[in-house]
Amino acid sequence: MKVISTEKSQILAARIATALNTTMVDVKFSRFPDGELYLEAGELDDETVIVGSVTESDALVQLLLLIDACEGSQNHLVLPYMGYARQDKRFRDGEPISARAIARLFKNGVEDCITVNIHEPSVLKYFPVPATNISLAGDMGACIGTMGLSNPLILAPDDGALAFAQGVAAAGGWDCDHLEKTRLSGIEVKMAPKKLCAASRPVVIVDDIISTGGTIATAAKMLYQQGATDVYAGCVHGVLIGGAYVHLKASGIRDVFCSDTIERGCSRLSAAVSIAAALRS
Structure with missing residues (x-):
């Protein structure tokens, strides 16, 4: 082979x-x-x-x-x-x-x-x-485990990504939740974890894909307002179009990381071992 x-x-x-x-x-x-x-x-x-x-x-x-x-x-x-x-x-x-x-x-x-x-x-x-x-959920969890975060909250950007976030969180035994969007008025929207509190702890927002990063950037700003100490963003596929990486960093996100399914400068976890295991099975 x-x-x-x-x-x-x-x-x-x-x-x-x-x-x-x-x-x-x-x-x-x-x-x-x-x-x-x-x-x-x-x-x-x-x-x-x-x-x-x-x-x-x-x-x-x-x-x-x-x-x-x-x-x-x-x-x-x-x-x-x-x-x-x-x-x-x-x-x-x-x-x-x-x-x-x-x-x-x-x-x-x-x-x-x-x-x-x-x-x-x-x-x-x-x-x-x-x-x-x-799925690279376990691989992403292992990557987060090397970041030295104390009691991180793993967040999915919506309920559709919750299963993936739960797989990531399971790797470290961390808390997991998803963001819930609440419309306060015709122009004002609030985003916050549905059940858990982000105050006084680091938050890692995880998803399968980050394209423009708009939702995550907005969420990061609100999480800081709610008392999060640091916000990170991780995904499997770093599409990152339209200046998304800079947009995320400008929103206050401390670090952005992805896998090497799309090879980027921020590809910090590899799909290789999981793919090799699937090929052997």
Whole structure:
């Protein structure tokens, strides 16, 4: 078994190879003058782990080219981050079910697929091959455990993310709650933990994805007003668009961290060991 990856996932792929005690396939990437992508894979094995996050259109095309280049091998696809997964249903007439459209692209060339904290697990049913979703809740909890926080409160930004936050909190035996939004007037909204008090303790807001960071930034300011000593923000997938990292820091958040499903400067926990374990199972 060897591991091969797209350009945007090469660090995570190398860590997966280390966790599997195997080697990487060398790949040359380039682009034609008209903008088309090109790649050339090195020597393959009979069994290959293909790693590629779908972060934008070029990453998707590169992943499809890589799968085709690995023809003849038994291929296991790892989608650390699957873009378009949040469009899991048709909300208005005429809309595509984008998650289904992406999943259907992997009909040929792969035996199975592993996703990581996919936003909506029901998307797995759209894959034409067996698909398994794994969670990094425990890994994030272990990461928080190294931060030296005393009696942290783990907060989900809403009740939909509560199950993930509970998994994070379980790793350290910490308190867990979710933020509840209360509209005070037509223009004023209050956000606070639903049941527990944030006063005089550090708070870590955790979620599967941070995109713009707007909700978390607003929540951080209010948590400080409620007496939180420090506020941190952690996620699995650090999309962080539109200056989100700076926006979060400017709101008073002491630290922002994510995993390497999307490789960022603040990727402080790795999905590699959990992915390797799923591949072995």
